[in-house]
Amino acid sequence: MAQRKSLRNDACPMARSLEIVGDQWSLLIVRDAFDGMKRFGEFQQSLGVAKNILSDRLKYLVQEGVLDLAPASDGSLYQEYVLTPKGKGLFPVVVGLRQWGEAHLFAKGEPHSTLLERDSGKPVPKIALLARDGQPLEPENTFVKKLPVTAGAG
Structure with missing residues (x-):
């Protein structure tokens, strides 16, 4: 199987995020x-995911600072995975994907889980992006201001 290209040093913030x-x-x-x-x-x-896959993903998310390992809150010998500030920063992404799915992937009236305000x-x-003048941003x-291509970049 071909090795996947790393996006770790890509000039695009979305590529690095992915x-x-x-x-x-x-x-x-x-x-x-x-x-x-x-x-x-x-x-x-x-998730019902294989334990080896889950273990790899959790380790990677800890390595990348999205999750942290902490002693179990109940005082047991277990460790717990907790969101870091970097991980909590993904909340608008998760909500945005959820809302996109609600709008485009369910038939009218089809039941699905719903994100509710606790209070x-x-x-x-619905998340709305606004321009500097307060108008909806479409x-x-x-546009994306891309970096100039340099010789030898690839």
């Missing part, structure tokens, strides 16, 4: 961590 959380298991682990899961067994039960019990409002109102 290097860390671009596979389905990593983002689902992060989703579950936001839902309060902390132990290997909880992640394994929720009110009401659905989390793709056609943005």
Whole structure:
């Protein structure tokens, strides 16, 4: 099998982000961590992923600073996975993917899980990007300023 190209040093922030959380298991682990899961067994039960794959993903997320290992909160000898500030920074990404899925991947009236505000019990409002003037920001109102291509880059 061909080795996957590393995006770790890519000039694109999205490419670098995908290097860390671009596979389905990593983002689902992060989703579950936001839902309060902390132990290997909880992640394994929720995801149904092979233990070796889960172990690899958890180790990688710890290595990359998305999760941290901490002593178990119940005082047992276990360790728990907790979101770091870097991991918590993925919350808008997780919510955005959830809301995109709700809008485009379910038939009208098809049941699905719902993200609710803890205090009110009401659905989390749809994420909206706003321009500097407060107006909705659409793709056609943005562009990416790319870095110049240098000789020998590839």
